[in-house]
Amino acid sequence: MSEARTTRAAIIVIGNEILSGKITDSNSGFLARELRRMGVSLERIVVVPDVIAVIAATVRAAADEFDLVFTSGGVGPTHDDLTIAGIADAFGCPVVQHPRLRAAIERVGGDNPGAAMLKMAEVPEGAELVGDEGDIFPTVRIRNVYVLPGVPEIFEAKVRALGERFRSAPYHLRQIYVSAYETAIAEHLDATLAAFPELLLGSYPKLSHPEYKVRLTLESKDESYLDRALSDLIARMPPGFIVKIER
Amino acid sequence: MSEARTTRAAIIVIGNEILSGKITDSNSGFLARELRRMGVSLERIVVVPDVIAVIAATVRAAADEFDLVFTSGGVGPTHDDLTIAGIADAFGCPVVQHPRLRAAIERVGGDNPGAAMLKMAEVPEGAELVGDEGDIFPTVRIRNVYVLPGVPEIFEAKVRALGERFRSAPYHLRQIYVSAYETAIAEHLDATLAAFPELLLGSYPKLSHPEYKVRLTLESKDESYLDRALSDLIARMPPGFIVKIER
Numbered sequence: 001m002s003e004a005r006t007t008r009a010a011i012i013v014i015g016n017e018i019l020s021g022k023i024t025d026s027n028s029g030f031l032a033r034e035l036r037r038m039g040v041s042l043e044r045i046v047v048v049p050d051v052i053a054v055i056a057a058t059v060r061a062a063a064d065e066f067d068l069v070f071t072s073g074g075v076g077p078t079h080d081d082l083t084i085a086g087i088a089d090a091f092g093c094p095v096v097q098h099p100r101l102r103a104a105i106e107r108v109g110g111d112n113p114g115a116a117m118l119k120m121a122e123v124p125e126g127a128e129l130v131g132d133e134g135d136i137f138p139t140v141r142i143r144n145v146y147v148l149p150g151v152p153e154i155f156e157a158k159v160r161a162l163g164e165r166f167r168s169a170p171y172h173l174r175q176i177y178v179s180a181y182e183t184a185i186a187e188h189l190d191a192t193l194a195a196f197p198e199l200l201l202g203s204y205p206k207l208s209h210p211e212y213k214v215r216l217t218l219e220s221k222d223e224s225y226l227d228r229a230l231s232d233l234i235a236r237m238p239p240g241f242i243v244k245i246e247r
Numbered sequence: 248m249s250e251a252r253t254t255r256a257a258i259i260v261i262g263n264e265i266l267s268g269k270i271t272d273s274n275s276g277f278l279a280r281e282l283r284r285m286g287v288s289l290e291r292i293v294v295v296p297d298v299i300a301v302i303a304a305t306v307r308a309a310a311d312e313f314d315l316v317f318t319s320g321g322v323g324p325t326h327d328d329l330t331i332a333g334i335a336d337a338f339g340c341p342v343v344q345h346p347r348l349r350a351a352i353e354r355v356g357g358d359n360p361g362a363a364m365l366k367m368a369e370v371p372e373g374a375e376l377v378g379d380e381g382d383i384f385p386t387v388r389i390r391n392v393y394v395l396p397g398v399p400e401i402f403e404a405k406v407r408a409l410g411e412r413f414r415s416a417p418y419h420l421r422q423i424y425v426s427a428y429e430t431a432i433a434e435h436l437d438a439t440l441a442a443f444p445e446l447l448l449g450s451y452p453k454l455s456h457p458e459y460k461v462r463l464t465l466e467s468k469d470e471s472y473l474d475r476a477l478s479d480l481i482a483r484m485p486p487g488f489i490v491k492i493e494r
Contacts, residue, residue, distance in 0.1 A: 017449055019289045020418075021280030022464065028294075033268030042266045047275075047292035077430045078450040079437055109430075116433035153454055171267075183324045183356075186363035190326050202264055203325040207400055217269065 006221070007168050009035055010044040010062040014055055014074035014083050015150055018047050027072040027148070027155045034159055039168040039221065040068065050074060055086025063090065063144055068166060073150030077116035087145060088124035098123045104137065123147075131162040171200075172223045174230045175246040177212035178237070181205070185214065188236040196229035198222075212243045253468070254415050256282055257291040257309040261302055261321035261330050262397055265294050274319040274395070274402045281406055286415040286468065287315065297321060302333025310337065310392055315413060320397030324363035334392060335371035345370045351384065370394075378409040416468045418447075421477045422493040424459035425484070428452070432461065435483040443476035445469075459490045 011031055017023040028045045035042045043066065048054045055074070062069045074083030088095045101121035109117045129138035130146075139158050140147040146162070148155050178185055182205050193201055200219040206212060218233070220226040234242065258278055264270040275292045282289045290313065295301045302321070309316045321330030335342045348368035356364045376385035377393075386405050387394040393409070395402050425432055429452050440448055447466040453459060465480070467473040481489065 013292075016447070017451060017464075019279060019292065020449075020466075021276060021283045021289075022449070023451065024276050029268060029271050032266060036268045042268075043296055045260075045266065045292075045294035049290055076450070076452065078433045079440055080448065080450060114430065114434075116430040119433075120430075151452060151454060183361065183363040183367075186325045186366075187361070193326055200263070201327065202267075202269070203323070203327060204264060204270065205323065205398060207398060217264075219267075 007040045007068060007166060008066045009040050009042045009068040009070065009166075010046070010066040011042065011070045011072065012055075012058055012062060013045065013047040013072045013150075014050065014086070015047070015072075016049050016080065018073075019049055025072075026152050027150065030152070030156055031070060031072075031159055035166065036171060038164065038166050039170040040166050050080045050082050052082050052086045052089055055083060056089035059087050059090040059145060067144060069145045070148055071145065072148050072155060075120070075147060075149050077119045081119070083147060084122050084124060084140075087142060087147065091124060091126075091142065093125040093142075095122050096125045097121045098127065098129065098140075100129055101137070131158060131165075169221045171219045171221055172226050173246075174218045174226060176216040176218070176230075176233065176237075177243040177245075178214040178216060178241050179212055179243050180214070180238075180241050182214050185216075185237070185241065188233065189216070191236055192229060192233040195232055196225065198225065199229045201229075254287045254314045254413060255312075256287050256289045256315040256317065256413075257293070257313040258289065258317045258319065259302075259305055259309060260292065260294040260319045260397075261297065261333070262294070262319075263296050263327065265320075266296055272319070273399050274397065277399070277403055278317060278319075278406055282413065283418060285411065285413050286417040287413050297327045297329050299329050299333045299336055302329060303336035306334050306337040306392060310390060314391060316392045317395055318392065319395050319402060322367070322394060322396050324366045328366070330394060331369050331371060331387075334389060334394065338371060338373075338389065340372040340389075342369050343372045344368045345374065345376065345387075347376055348384070377412075378405060418466045418468055419470045419473050421465045421473060423463040423465070423477075423480065423484075423489055424491040424493075425461040425463060425488050426459055426490050427461070427485075427488045429461050432463075432484070432488065435480065436463070438483055439476060439480040442479055443472065445472065446476045448476075 011028045018025045032042050048058050074081050105113050105117050105121050123140050124142045127140050127142040130141045131139045202217040204215045258275045265272045279289050295305050321328050352360050352364050352368050370387050371389045374387050374389040377388045378386045449464040451462045
């Protein structure tokens, strides 16, 4: 199998409110689906508290290990919005005001906005603004890190405004629904994986579904390889096990 | 302020299905709320793929840094269930069959269960079984790591069966709902935090709510300290800003 190297991504969610269970993080799930759709391999999600040193260490490690890093949260005007400071710390650069963000704030808040308003013009030095379309604020990018807000409506709008810039070869998906338990099919999955080691094969038991007990997902960026693996697995399954196949 | 040291916890969610956006992780949110209720400080959630080396490195780092580590997922009978192998690797110990789990499987699957069934009797050497109550399987614990399954119904049942063993001094919570934007109250929050540096203070903007624009959460394990901080912040707020106070 030959293919271009897959783009690997991480999401860092910043916020005590997620860790204390006050707010459910929907941003990472939304972005996970968007990245998958674009053929990007999301390989880590980390939720960290509002602590500059923890944000900095997590961003630094992720920026080194992955091609793309997205942060969610911690970019408002209050004391617990520490993402910009943490990212600046990660890269050893100062926090500065971005002139375009400052100008945008002055359009809203007048010529003499308060310190809290101006905090939202701050970026790590060297950051650029991307995805600026229509009337939503652009996204701050520094190196391979994209800084997104925690409020889901704005997070999602900004992700959409970033568009298809991360698109690479798509994943192709096939699904098999099985009426047997995982223990009865595990050996067949192993045999197919031995023959098709590059196959991305998921096995997801479903409790108390009327029609099936396990959903199998087969994925690859190589569609012909995928369909050969699918045929291989179908052929191995005992009669009557397969409820439905989705291609 | 004097109090016993707070118990610090991490959750490691294991599964490609979360990272690819196929399945939404509800387990970490459920456990986050349970831990908070018990006075435990959850300080990290990490979602990792089904890769032994990544599971091992993540478990090792978390077990060193935090008092309690919970894993979610990757404990079934199929090829992508690699949590036990990863944890064993993290601690440099072999994977062995636990006699009580083996006996439980033989009660279900007969004297000669297949390899896939027996995989579910595997534990890292030195693990013990805890929280065994009623008819659900007990939870595997090794050192400070508790191994929980990915299927939410079973995850939640096992967390409940673990009971109150992690309980420490509770967090007390007060909430203030504010009709102004965050930028208008940021300086007051800063002033209260300067006077009450141990206060856990969260500021959560709500878009388009008819009654308030920001929800403030004030928390502490020291209720008297908390109520003094609450009074301080209320006194600083301009007239008309406060919509509602929840004690």
